[in-house]
Amino acid sequence: MLKTFSLGGIHPDENKLSADAPIEVLPVPETVAIPISQHIGAPAEPIVKKGDRVKVGQLIAKPSGFVSSYIHSSVSGTVDKIDELIDVSGYKRKAIIIKTEDDEWEETIDRSPDLITEIPATPEEIIKMIQEAGIVGLGGATFPAHIKLSPPPGKNCDILIINGVECEPYLTSDHRVMLEKGNEIMVGVQILMKALKVNNAIIGIENNKPDAIKHMITLASKYSGIVIEPLKVQYPQGGEKQLIDACIKRQVPSGKLPIEVGAVVQNVGTALAVYEAVQKKKPLIERVVTVTGKSVKKPCNLMVRLGTPVSALIEAAGGIPEDTEKIIGGGPMMGKALSTPDIPITKGSSGILLMPKKIATRKPVQNCIRCSKCVSVCPMGLSPYLLMTLAEKAIWDRAEDEAIMDCIECGSCSYTCPSSRPLLDYIRLGKSKVGQIMRSRTK
Amino acid sequence: MNKLTVSPSPHVHSGDSVKKNMYGVLIALLPALFTSLYYFGIGALIVTITSIVSCVLFEYLIQKYLLKKDPSVTDGSAILTGLLLAFNLPSNAPIAIIIIGALVAMGIGKMAFGGLGNNPFNPALVGRVFLLISFPVQMTSWPTPIASRLAYTDAVTGATPLGVIKEGLAKGDIMSDLLTKIPSFSDMFYGNMGGSAGEIAAIALLIGFIYLLMKRIITWHIPVSVIGTIFIFTGILHLANPNIYISPVFHILTGGVMLGAIFMATDYVTSPMSRKGMIVFGVGIGVITVAIRVFGAYPEGLSFAILIMNGFVPLIDKYIKPKRFGELIKPAKA
């Protein structure tokens, strides 16, 4: 029996349409729009102004707090303006817009394809390099990577867990990265292990990627301390708490971080970025993005410079299908619906999913028939039907008692409900209210 | 391209629906329907059709003219209530009584509380128990199987096995004599005994149970805890004194235990939400059923037991919560 997490979970249609499409490099666009907020935490502070010349990899914005991130130019050219524009969040946010000229990289960046396995940097140097390369969690959470690598005093990490499960339907970028950049990932994992001073790492991969599992097992035998753990296909296995539970049977307590049970989780894409930052001095300026959908002509995986408009990716995948109703940044379970295809690709963009009308339309909401299916699929052991009612009726103290803040917003409840109730919509609302109340209490 | 829709995640749905679940249960009841038609023939057919048609009609009329809402009869829940009500009636039940039962089930059992999802008690059982109290004679005359295939209200009737035992013991008969007056366990298993139209054939109901489990419409918790509790409880009594207390196998094969445990107690709306809660609920039903059968006035007792436990569901849900993540395994020390 393959391992998986212990509570709830669902198995939506996988639809990994682009699994066999090798990563292609998308040509550098004419302009990029690089938002200064591509991570969880405070927006970065621009350090360039209109008319400045920049090179690929040049620092253009600095962190404005501890939880924040460095941002680098993904192209060479001239800063056209710093403007407000709509990003993935649906809000207008500041972005640095750069007109591309040539493709001139910072000289410090090693662009050769040679694999460097020797890791001379000390743990402290590694963490600093990761921070300065602007690396955030590439699985979609976009939490600055260096913070997780510096456990708070008194907390100890004894194992690194690498997320290669890619549990979202449709998405295949991590899958392709494992197949095509496996060695780089292995070295990246070794670097992370060194930074964390741990001797063990587990790479969790769902069983629907047998080629990646086989390939990674072969590679792992050449590196010490790295184990590949094939996992049963079950959504949301990519959730940090679920992945830790699945791999090492430890459960992170309510309201706590993985470090509480001695674990740190990073995504395979992040491991690749870490390799490039530490061994090649290359900051995070590009990433692999899956472009997919049932009606998409050519579902594909593209290596894209950050700041490239989504529309350019869709063009490369054969153009926008007639029946498109929604464009989703990310996967169908947790991704965000975009209001326009002009939105730029950012550090957290793992995929672009074009959804035809017949899949994207929600069914009419009916009464709760108390079937308890939402309860049995909730990976956090919550009672979604109850949380929705409490949020509807604005009974915040009971919502807090019912652990509404434990909800990881995986959407399994809404996905499952036979009455098509918008459970997660209301739970989100409840979480933001209860969150406000809790914060005002500690003040 | 049209204007893009922007809505929060998740962007996909399982495709499950109220309809699918209701029709799923109906399909699971088909084997039992066939056995009831096989043993009780025309009577079973008339009872079933009358009950379903009146339940659907009452729901439609109440929703349309009293509540002034869009009728939701197509979701299958009224058909299901109708079929379950029919399964709980003797196959010679007069049409007028069936219609009254359907009116009570739909009007009082379901719509008075606000329709599907809000009713605290199982509507079909509300109808049945109402009829049992109002028409005790008609509701406890049971046509004999096979012999009454071509008969309806004129069917030859007899007592149910549970009734035979209960009355016999009350008269002071000896258990070993009584055992010769009831069908063999294997006859019971295949449904060859007196009883309400749908409760008789354990085998047919068990096939339905397997179907429900496979389709993930219900989980095992309620049926297994109800049947298990009745078996263990009556088993202990039987071991203590086999002359007064009949075998546990008899208890689970008769009196609609299979029908009630698999199809009535598992009604979504009127059962608890957590797995632990479901087990408490099932054990409660089992204990009350045996108590009524052994110590009470009625030979069977499951309908009452389910309704009583339905009343406890809000309390069960309030105090018994699903296990939360983080409670299962103590955090290992780092």
Ligand code: SF4
């Ligand atoms: S979205 Fe929240 S409440 Fe719903 S299943 Fe996921 S964790 Fe549970």
Ligand code: SF4
């Ligand atoms: S899944 Fe939907 S219908 Fe079922 S209990 Fe939850 S909210 Fe109610």
